[in-house]
Amino acid sequence: MNQLEQVRKGIATAAIKEVASSEGVEPQCIVEEMAAGHIIIPQNKTHTTISPIGIGKGLRTKVNANIGTSKDHQDIEEELKKLRVAVESGADTVMDLSTGGSLDEIRKAVIKESPVPIGTVPIYQAVIETVKNKQAMVHMSVDTLFKVIEKQTEDGVDFITVHCGLTRESAGRLKREGRLMDVVSRGGAFTIEWMAYNKKENPLYEHYDRLLEISHEYDITLSLGDGLRPGCLADATDRGQVQELIILGELAERAWAQDVQVMIEGPGHVPIHQIATNVQLQKQLCHGAPFYVLGPLVTDIAPGYDHITSAIGGSIAASAGADFLCYVTPSEHLRLPSVEDVKVGVIASKIAAHAADITKGVKGAMERDIKMAKCRKTMDWEQQIKLSLDPTLADKLRSSSQPADKDVCTMCGEFCAIKLLNKEERWKFFD
Amino acid sequence: MNQLEQVRKGIATAAIKEVASSEGVEPQCIVEEMAAGHIIIPQNKTHTTISPIGIGKGLRTKVNANIGTSKDHQDIEEELKKLRVAVESGADTVMDLSTGGSLDEIRKAVIKESPVPIGTVPIYQAVIETVKNKQAMVHMSVDTLFKVIEKQTEDGVDFITVHCGLTRESAGRLKREGRLMDVVSRGGAFTIEWMAYNKKENPLYEHYDRLLEISHEYDITLSLGDGLRPGCLADATDRGQVQELIILGELAERAWAQDVQVMIEGPGHVPIHQIATNVQLQKQLCHGAPFYVLGPLVTDIAPGYDHITSAIGGSIAASAGADFLCYVTPSEHLRLPSVEDVKVGVIASKIAAHAADITKGVKGAMERDIKMAKCRKTMDWEQQIKLSLDPTLADKLRSSSQPADKDVCTMCGEFCAIKLLNKEERWKFFD
Numbered sequence: 066m067n068q069l070e071q072v073r074k075g076i077a078t079a080a081i082k083e084v085a086s087s088e089g090v091e092p093q094c095i096v097e098e099m100a101a102g103h104i105i106i107p108q109n110k111t112h113t114t115i116s117p118i119g120i121g122k123g124l125r126t127k128v129n130a131n132i133g134t135s136k137d138h139q140d141i142e143e144e145l146k147k148l149r150v151a152v153e154s155g156a157d158t159v160m161d162l163s164t165g166g167s168l169d170e171i172r173k174a175v176i177k178e179s180p181v182p183i184g185t186v187p188i189y190q191a192v193i194e195t196v197k198n199k200q201a202m203v204h205m206s207v208d209t210l211f212k213v214i215e216k217q218t219e220d221g222v223d224f225i226t227v228h229c230g231l232t233r234e235s236a237g238r239l240k241r242e243g244r245l246m247d248v249v250s251r252g253g254a255f256t257i258e259w260m261a262y263n264k265k266e267n268p269l270y271e272h273y274d275r276l277l278e279i280s281h282e283y284d285i286t287l288s289l290g291d292g293l294r295p296g297c298l299a300d301a302t303d304r305g306q307v308q309e310l311i312i313l314g315e316l317a318e319r320a321w322a323q324d325v326q327v328m329i330e331g332p333g334h335v336p337i338h339q340i341a342t343n344v345q346l347q348k349q350l351c352h353g354a355p356f357y358v359l360g361p362l363v364t365d366i367a368p369g370y371d372h373i374t375s376a377i378g379g380s381i382a383a384s385a386g387a388d389f390l391c392y393v394t395p396s397e398h399l400r401l402p403s404v405e406d407v408k409v410g411v412i413a414s415k416i417a418a419h420a421a422d423i424t425k426g427v428k429g430a431m432e433r434d435i436k437m438a439k440c441r442k443t444m445d446w447e448q449q450i451k452l453s454l455d456p457t458l459a460d461k462l463r464s465s466s467q468p469a470d471k472d473v474c475t476m477c478g479e480f481c482a483i484k485l486l487n488k489e490e491r492w493k494f495f496d
Numbered sequence: 497m498n499q500l501e502q503v504r505k506g507i508a509t510a511a512i513k514e515v516a517s518s519e520g521v522e523p524q525c526i527v528e529e530m531a532a533g534h535i536i537i538p539q540n541k542t543h544t545t546i547s548p549i550g551i552g553k554g555l556r557t558k559v560n561a562n563i564g565t566s567k568d569h570q571d572i573e574e575e576l577k578k579l580r581v582a583v584e585s586g587a588d589t590v591m592d593l594s595t596g597g598s599l600d601e602i603r604k605a606v607i608k609e610s611p612v613p614i615g616t617v618p619i620y621q622a623v624i625e626t627v628k629n630k631q632a633m634v635h636m637s638v639d640t641l642f643k644v645i646e647k648q649t650e651d652g653v654d655f656i657t658v659h660c661g662l663t664r665e666s667a668g669r670l671k672r673e674g675r676l677m678d679v680v681s682r683g684g685a686f687t688i689e690w691m692a693y694n695k696k697e698n699p700l701y702e703h704y705d706r707l708l709e710i711s712h713e714y715d716i717t718l719s720l721g722d723g724l725r726p727g728c729l730a731d732a733t734d735r736g737q738v739q740e741l742i743i744l745g746e747l748a749e750r751a752w753a754q755d756v757q758v759m760i761e762g763p764g765h766v767p768i769h770q771i772a773t774n775v776q777l778q779k780q781l782c783h784g785a786p787f788y789v790l791g792p793l794v795t796d797i798a799p800g801y802d803h804i805t806s807a808i809g810g811s812i813a814a815s816a817g818a819d820f821l822c823y824v825t826p827s828e829h830l831r832l833p834s835v836e837d838v839k840v841g842v843i844a845s846k847i848a849a850h851a852a853d854i855t856k857g858v859k860g861a862m863e864r865d866i867k868m869a870k871c872r873k874t875m876d877w878e879q880q881i882k883l884s885l886d887p888t889l890a891d892k893l894r895s896s897s898q899p900a901d902k903d904v905c906t907m908c909g910e911f912c913a914i915k916l917l918n919k920e921e922r923w924k925f926f927d
Contacts, residue, residue: 136909297872336854367885377851413804434730437797481682490692
């Protein structure tokens with residue numbers, strides 16, 4: 066029995082118990098929400114070396130970090146370094162999006178070394194293998210695509226992004242309405258190319274049952290991708306995007322019917338006032354399936370700072386109910402991220418997730434802030450550093466500028482408001 | 497006649513025309529909203545070397561950068577460098593919060609060199625001058641405080657923060673309810689100390705009319721400070737904070753009655769779900785006076801990244817109607833900010849302000865994003881860099897990682913979705 070079959074029989078699996086313990090909730094709650102499709106635990110049945118994590122209703126908002134080579138930049142050691150840095154910085158999952166070098170080798174190394182669930186986008190490898198065989202990418206056969214999915218699944222991948230909702234119908238709506246930037250998803254662009262050249266429906270939609278069979282066999286989670294996600298604010302929440310989301314909702318139901326776990330991917334680039342609408346729409350159209358958002362970026366004009374534009378969007382999305390944030394690094398729109406970018410990207414997303422968890426009332430979230438506030442009040446710097454999301458940086462900044470009085474910092478020095486008022490008798494006047 | 501007297505006679509001053517032109521709105525709109533107290537143009541009548549800026553209803557959200565020495569770190573050249581960097585990065589105003597070195601000299605140099613309005617917090621200097629005269633700060637005389645205010649005003653300061661609403665009543669409410677971190681505002685802490693020791697009401701409340709006279713004479717804007725602003729999420733929106741805000745609303749009306757321009761300062765540290773509430777409360781209690789918020793920071797646990805925690809809070813606050821964002825730098829809670837911190841802090845706040853302006857429907861805001869999207873679609877990298885909030889950084893990141901194909905970047909390389917689909921014929925299938 067896979068995980069969904071077990072929870073539907075009311076069984077609290079070992080993974081559920083582990084998740085429940087780390088989240089501080091009752092295993093029975095997770096059993097019920099998993100059975101309804103509102104919580105997932107992405108873990109391939111062969112991938113027993115990871116700590117299971119839960120994503121969805123009532124749980125801590127999770128953060129994913131994308132790593133991976135491109136044709137222009139490929140270094141397996143650097144990718145493994147990114148994996149380590151991402152996990153150290155607090156990433157809950159990692160996706161290997163490599164498109165350069167030996168994809169099998171990189172993926173196997175990442176899966177072997179990772180303590181967290183690993184995701185991939187199999188169509189990348191299917192396209193690359195087609196091109197390596199001296200064929201145009203549009204000649205990718207359906208069998209090549211499914212063989213790659215099987216290979217990656219056998220390797221132990223825990224979740225895969227599949228753009229099954231990018232059908233002739235949804236792309237047609239996008240085309241007829243018109244868009245500033247058309248399609249910015251790589252998997253989405255491949256799929257459009259393939260459909261247009263072969264004059265056929267999206268193979269991942271057409272052969273969705275075959276995908277469900279593989280997923281069921283290895284107990285992997287489908288991350289239903291949004292190939293038509295907006296690539297700029299002006300394209301947000303348009304007909305193509307919403308049409309695809311409707312279809313993803315239908316596909317989520319078909320997955321649940323086959324006991325396959327599923328989450329839904331979301332935009333992208335979205336103006337602040339449309340973010341809550343997007344989350345509500347997803348929750349309704351997809352019957353409460355976990356929502357995995359990329360950003361969203363709240364402006365297009367800040368390349369070099371897209372970890373910030375997406376931390377803003379991510380915090381608002383998660384506050385409105387999104388469950389899982391895909392990080393964006395400072396290098397987005399400019400280059401493949403560096404190891405340092407990975408760290409900064411993860412921390413920015415962790416900030417967004419944590420701030421939203423306070424708003425969501427997630428168990429234990431506010432307690433961390435209360436602890437920090439108490440240490441600020443008592444001027445306990447050692448604990449302040451320890452409680453920081455990034456203790457190394459906090460320590461470095463403080464150490465770089467030494468105050469004469471060790472109780473305070475060089476911002477206010479002797480005029481530190483906290484130190485001034487840490488005298489009980491000052492307050493008697495205000496009784 | 498000062499500015500408020502003129503607009504109340506329906507006069508569109510030269511400053512109003514300049515603001516109207518830079519904002520792309522009708523001068524008459526600004527005249528009406530200024531007369532109602534909903535827009536301010538902070539400019540000392542003697543400070544004619546700056547470009548006037550408008551803050552408030554219907555206008556672009558503005559950003560302030562704090563600079564200034566502390567006793568632990570004082571270097572006038574460094575502060576002037578911070579001023580330049582802040583303005584280059586897009587700060588609309590700068591506050592000189594110096595508390596170390598020759599305060600008069602620093603302030604005069606900053607006012608002389610600045611092309612943007614300058615703000616100060618006079619009580620800092622009043623306390624420091626008291627201490628320099630070998631007296632405890634609580635021995636500051638009311639005359640010393642007002643002499644400093646007069647001196648700074650004569651020097652050409654455009655707006656001053658005055659914590660007039662921190663009365664015995666508001667501090668009493670705070671004390672009786674209890675708080676985790678008490679008072680974290682420096683001006684607030686001085687005021688509490690002074691009141692407690694001298695067993696007297698806050699002199700800036702008691703002698704508010706004297707403050708209004710000086711303000712009227714030099715046509716400066718009062719920034720009514722929130723001395724009781726929460727210093728941690730747990731203290732947000734408590735009785736002390738809201739009591740002070742009620743009093744600030746009353747004081748705003750008294751300022752308007754004397755033709756003095758006024759804005760209201762706001763928190764601080766606020767959980768996401770309380771931010772819109774805080775903005776609405778301010779707008780109601782203070783009858784639409786411009787709202788100037790510090791952050792707000794949406795979590796306490798990210799020292800080293802408080803430019804991000806405050807960009808999240810600032811974007812949500814401004815989307816809900818806040819008019820003016822005070823930046824927070826990565827060094828907040830750790831040390832006096834460096835020149836680099838000033839730059840990063842301003843850019844993070846500009847992102848928050850701009851993303852909110854799109855949501856507010858501010859004229860011209862969305863156009864910048866549309867231009868960027870078009871340049872991304874046509875792969876015009878030169879223009880993409882130019883349109884960036886920080887062109888230098890965007891250029892540096894892109895140049896550091898060269899793609900084989902100059903149309904794309906090293907993130908996706910040959911698999912760039914945009915490049916793949918920039919072929920008209922691909923879309924025919926979807927007609």
